Structures are given as structure tokens and as C-alpha cells.
Amino acid sequence: MMLMGKQSTIGNSTSLLAAETIRRKCRRATTRRKAHLIDADNLLGDPRTTDTEVIRATFDRYKQVAGYERGDHVVIGTGRNGLHVLEIELAWPGAQYVRRSGVDGADIELLEVATWLSSTARFDEVIIGSGDRIFLVAFEELLGAGLEVAVVSRHRGLAKCLASRAHGRIRYLGSSSPRMESAAA
Numbered sequence: 332m333m334l335m336g337k338q339s340t341i342g343n344s345t346s347l348l349a350a351e352t353i354r355r356k357c358r359r360a361t362t363r364r365k366a367h368l369i370d371a372d373n374l375l376g377d378p379r380t381t382d383t384e385v386i387r388a389t390f391d392r393y394k395q396v397a398g399y400e401r402g403d404h405v406v407i408g409t410g411r412n413g414l415h416v417l418e419i420e421l422a423w424p425g426a427q428y429v430r431r432s433g434v435d436g437a438d439i440e441l442l443e444v445a446t447w448l449s450s451t452a453r454f455d456e457v458i459i460g461s462g463d464r465i466f467l468v469a470f471e472e473l474l475g476a477g478l479e480v481a482v483v484s485r486h487r488g489l490a491k492c493l494a495s496r497a498h499g500r501i502r503y504l505g506s507s508s509p510r511m512e513s514a515a516a
Contacts, residue, residue, distance in 0.1 A: 370461030408437030
């Protein structure tokens with residue numbers, strides 16, 4: 332039997348490889364994959380908070396506003412403040428965490444992930460959970476790679492340059508109901 336130009340026999344690793352290739356292509360055609368790049372310190376508005384309730388409420392609100400679905404790829408960036416990091420990780424188990432100390436340390440780690448996301452064909456949409464101006468670079472890179480990109484931010488935590496470029500693709504944490512910023516706003 333010929334499958335995708337390769338000979339296939341029962342129990343042959345070639346047939347398994349071909350079958351897996353077909354499964355992946357079919358899944359990509361029907362399933363949209365979403366990635367979330369979350370700057371926890373920016374969304375919280377405090378890089379030192381250890382208040383479990385505040386952290387969980389912020390993440391719950393983010394999930395609602397960003398349209399998070401089980402199975403989405405989540406990468407959360409933080410500094411290295413030990414107790415803060417622990418509370419962040421306990422609030423969203425199963426996420427991937429990146430950490431770096433210093434000014435913009437977590438942001439730089441998340442930018443590296445954004446570069447990887449822009450070069451892989453695994454995702455269709457990326458949500459940037461931060462309003463920091465440094466994420467304008469990631470926004471542009473991801474858009475340039477053909478991905479759908481949106482920004483989730485606190486109203487007062489959104490840099491003007493990012494707000495201007497992401498106009499119409501911004502979702503705010505602070506409102507009582509999740510809404511996409513209107514193009515007229």
C-alpha cells in the first residue's frame with residue numbers, strides 16, 4: 332500500500348510516520364490553536380504581590396476576557412521574587428513559566444517565546460497579556476508571521492504606542508463584561 336509516497340506495511344515505522352503526518356494535517360485544518368503570553372506582573376499591577384485572591388481573580392478575569400480554552404498554550408513571565416513567583420505558579424497550574432530578574436527580565440523572556448511562536452506553524456492566534464510598550468515588538472513580529480494577535484491589558488497599564496498599533500484588537504481586564512475594543516473607540 333502506498334501512503335503519501337511511502338510504502339506502508341503493518342507494523343512498519345514508515346506507516347506509523349505517514350499516519351501521524353496525516354493526523355497532524357487534519358487536526359491543523361479543523362482545530363485552531365491559541366497561545367497566551369502573559370506578563371503576570373503587568374496584569375497584576377504589582378510585581379511583588381503575594382495575595383492569592385488577587386492573583387487568582389486576575390487570572391480568572393484574564394481567562395474570561397482572553398477567551399482562554401482548555402488546551403491553549405500558556406506561558407507566564409515573572410521576575411524572581413520567590414514568594415510572588417510561588418503564588419503565581421500555584422494560581423495557574425499547568426502553565427509554562429519563564430523567569431528572569433532585572434528590569435524587563437520577564438518581558439525579555441516572553442519576547443523570546445514570541446519569536447519562537449512566530450517561527451513555528453503550531454499556532455493560529457496569540458494573545459499578549461500585557462500592556463507594556465516592549466510588547467509592541469512581539470505584536471509586530473507575530474502579525475508579520477501571519478498570526479492573529481490580540482492584547483489583554485489593564486486600562487491604565489496599556490502603553491500608548493501599543494494601544495495605537497493594536498487598535499481594535501485590545502481587550503481590557505477592568506470592565507465588568509469582557510469586550511473587544513470597538514474600532515470606533
